[in-house]
Amino acid sequence: MVQISFAIFLVFFSLFAGIMVVEPRSLWSGISFFVMTLALGGFLLSVIIFCYFWLSGHSWVMFLLVCLAGLAALLVLAFPLLLLAVFAIQGIKVVRHEGLSPSNLLSLAFAGLWFGFLFIWPAVGVWEKGSLGTAIYSIVSFSAVYMLSLMAMYALSAILNLIHLRKSRRLDYIVVLGSGIDGTKITPLLAARVDKGIQLLRKNPEAKLILSGGQGPGEEIPESEAMAAYALEQGIEPEQLVLERQSANTEENLGFSRALMEPGRPRVAVVTTAYHVFRALLLAKRMGLRCVGFGAKTKWYFTLNAVIREFAGYIKLTRRRHIQIIGVFGGLVMLIWALTNLT
Numbered sequence: 001m002v003q004i005s006f007a008i009f010l011v012f013f014s015l016f017a018g019i020m021v022v023e024p025r026s027l028w029s030g031i032s033f034f035v036m037t038l039a040l041g042g043f044l045l046s047v048i049i050f051c052y053f054w055l056s057g058h059s060w061v062m063f064l065l066v067c068l069a070g071l072a073a074l075l076v077l078a079f080p081l082l083l084l085a086v087f088a089i090q091g092i093k094v095v096r097h098e099g100l101s102p103s104n105l106l107s108l109a110f111a112g113l114w115f116g117f118l119f120i121w122p123a124v125g126v127w128e129k130g131s132l133g134t135a136i137y138s139i140v141s142f143s144a145v146y147m148l149s150l151m152a153m154y155a156l157s158a159i160l161n162l163i164h165l166r167k168s169r170r171l172d173y174i175v176v177l178g179s180g181i182d183g184t185k186i187t188p189l190l191a192a193r194v195d196k197g198i199q200l201l202r203k204n205p206e207a208k209l210i211l212s213g214g215q216g217p218g219e220e221i222p223e224s225e226a227m228a229a230y231a232l233e234q235g236i237e238p239e240q241l242v243l244e245r246q247s248a249n250t251e252e253n254l255g256f257s258r259a260l261m262e263p264g265r266p267r268v269a270v271v272t273t274a275y276h277v278f279r280a281l282l283l284a285k286r287m288g289l290r291c292v293g294f295g296a297k298t299k300w301y302f303t304l305n306a307v308i309r310e311f312a313g314y315i316k317l318t319r320r321r322h323i324q325i326i327g328v329f330g331g332l333v334m335l336i337w338a339l340t341n342l343t
Helices: 002-022 027-050 052-056 059-098 103-124 132-160 188-203 223-233 250-259 274-286 300-317 319-341
Strands: 173-177 208-212 241-244 268-273 291-296
Touching: 002 027, 027 132, 059 103, 059 300, 103 132, 103 300, 132 274, 132 300, 132 319, 173 188, 173 250, 188 208, 188 223, 188 268, 188 291, 208 223, 208 250, 223 241, 241 250, 250 274, 268 274, 274 291, 274 300, 300 319
Parallel strands: 173 208, 173 268, 208 241, 268 291
Antiparallel strands: none
16 A cells, blocks of 8 residues: 555646646646645555564654644645635735735635635535525535635646746846836836846846836836846946837736847746746746746735735736636536426
8 A cells, every 4th residue: 555655646746847847837846746746645544554573663753744744634625714814914004015906805705705614604504405595505615616726726726836946047038027216216016027127137247138117107217128227237247238118017017038149949937026936937838938937036914915916916817717617507507406496
């Protein structure tokens, strides 16, 4: 049994490693990591069960395995309440630090919806068994659990795509995405992105730094020009810079920047704020641009709010697939209800 569980773990570990090497820019990276973790937990549990007599003579090994298994179980069981607490606390911090506005209320709104689903929604499921209400309740519950699971896999995949064992990758281009300026000056958030791009450039001195951003409302110059002025102040040579002045959103950032690169398959890194990296990579994948992503840091309390917006952007990008999945489930539930109650 131990050998079988270890073999299962190796299969899923190989699957995860293969996805991360070949194409990590999808939710399959997070899904494969999650399944691999479950397989590892199953292997550790089988070791505890089938090697108990040997482990009883090695108390420190037994203690370590039991602690690991207990921690994993605690995280799974406590995850719903932990999620509620984190979003509520961080939502309050966002409002305190950034002010009261619809966009700053996202974390608190999510915490409120999650609280309702955990503690109020179960009480709604008191309709008569087999009624139409029960069918509707099942569809809504499935939709909520599906979207929450999707969000968890999105966040996990986003984190995995931020992990890099080395920054020296013989890059040809480093694309820094714009995010708005104040008149002619870059904001702290945009400065963090440029700093990250400069850090990568110093590890890859043969690369070109593409600063991408057009001129938006209230901006006196294109974002890329403000970014270039900042990069020159940091000691970057003018010949290392390429300016992209036309874009107004992330998709245009990537498309217009690709047009400035040499033909072929250049080695490209995309730099943006950490919470924005994964969606930028998904857009680049849809455009056929092969690249890796690097994230600049931002305030933690603001990150959760931004993650919700990024996830909403992902849902908009892939909405047909998810509507089909929920639609198929809903159709099956309604079919079962009809067969049960109308015959």
